[in-house]
Amino acid sequence: MSGQDYEAPSGAFSQRDDVAASSGTMIYRCGDCAVRVPLEKGAPIRCQKCGARVLYKERTRRMVQFEAR
Numbered sequence: 333m334s335g336q337d338y339e340a341p342s343g344a345f346s347q348r349d350d351v352a353a354s355s356g357t358m359i360y361r362c363g364d365c366a367v368r369v370p371l372e373k374g375a376p377i378r379c380q381k382c383g384a385r386v387l388y389k390e391r392t393r394r395m396v397q398f399e400a401r
């Protein structure tokens with residue numbers, strides 16, 4: 333391939349400073365100090381406060397109701 337025709341979009345995207353909580357960010361809870369740790373996808377699982385590596389997933393959505401039969 334010769335020549336990279338990569339046009340930088342001007343004004344197409346508006347980057348925001350606070351990009352989080354919506355795409356790729358999961359909320360974990362530390363198993364040691366129980367602090368909420370927001371981690372991006374691919375980020376190392378580690379508490380940002382105490383440095384513990386034991387984090388539990390915190391579900392942002394409501395838990396699924398179990399079918400009582």
Ligand SMILES: [Zn+2]
Nearest residue numbers: 362365379382
């Ligand atoms: Zn912790």
